[in-house]
């Protein structure tokens with residue numbers, strides 16, 4: 357693709373790195389470089405307040421919508437028709453400092469550098485952070501951006517109950533981020549998300565930039581196995597209805613489904629709770645989650661069907677009843693080829709090594725792709741580690757990614773679809 361022409365700006369890398377460090381102090385996990393800012397907790401509120409302050413200090417028009425999505429625009433009329441960057445600033449409970457935060461703070465840096473350089477553009481610039489991208493406290497993941505694009509009603513969002521028994525609407529009120537702006541939100545001209553890869557590919561291959569072609573399908577299921585609580589010492593093995601025994605077999609089965617299918621199929625049992633969870637009591641019930649993903653929709657459905665069959669068989673043998681609830685289900689998404697080409701051409705013009713790749717993780721961009729031309733830029737994760745306080749990306753890669761985001765955003769202000 358020929359190189360997009362138009363204005364360019366040089367970002368201030370040290371200002372970006374300083375902001376990443378400052379934001380990471382909120383919810384910092386002692387002794388690590390990670391942080392914990394679960395959606396709608398006090399630490400999430402503190403992080404939101406800091407970033408909104410930075411947005412307002414730049415004189416941006418900041419809009420907070422009814423589910424807490426925050427969009428800041430250089431246009432006083434808002435972000436309609438803007439070239440928008442964005443991601444999330446909530447984290448998993450044992451998160452790193454770059455997941456999501458990089459895309460938001462890099463977008464802010466692009467805007468600050470552009471304003472400081474006095475560059476006039478054909479279109480406004482905007483940067484957003486979406487509510488509850490992680491989904492680990494309140495499923496589904498990408499909840500805020502899903503509502504932003506009209507994929508989940510505001511009512512449905514506000515009534516979601518978390519594993520801790522709290523409800524989204526109450527928590528939004530409690531932290532003061534149930535805004536007035538309507539949801540679905542305004543449609544941007546284009547959306548670009550800079551994100552760490554969170555996997556090992558770029559780091560293993562020594563490649564600087566991932567040109568992301570799409571996001572794999574995601575299927576989250578909560579399984580609740582109900583058995584019979586009993587005495588651990590007096591209950592003969594043949595008289596038990598042990599939900600933990602079933603959960604254990606289902607976890608092994610889920611893993612076997614993924615390894616037998618191969619390809620991009622993955623399966624994760626990330627949470628398991630027992631009741632009453634006591635050393636000398638056969639549990640009454642066991643609740644677990646299964647996260648299945650695949651870049652191919654038919655294969656993902658095959659994995660889901662295999663899991664359902666195994667769950668029925670294993671539970672039946674133990675006389676256990678099963679309650680199954682879908683927590684999230686998103687089909688694979690393809691990003692706009694024109695945006696990917698633009699990212700790739702600009703990266704290669706800067707002498708950066710690139711490779712095209714899918715995203716294993718879910719992202720807000722997969723929702724924004726429903727309403728406007730969307731693309732993603734990956735930078736390497738050292739040893740592919742993420743959703744772990746040890747998550748790390750080298751400063752030079754963070755700055756190179758943010759500069760490429762700037763080049764891409766400004767180029768897209770010149771493009772008509």
Ligand code: HGY
Nearest residue numbers: 489490497498717718
């Ligand atoms: O689950 C995901 O892939 C994302 O981190 N929310």
Ligand code: MN
Nearest residue numbers: 455456489719
């Ligand atoms: Mn993320």
Ligand code: MN
Nearest residue numbers: 448455490743
């Ligand atoms: Mn994440």
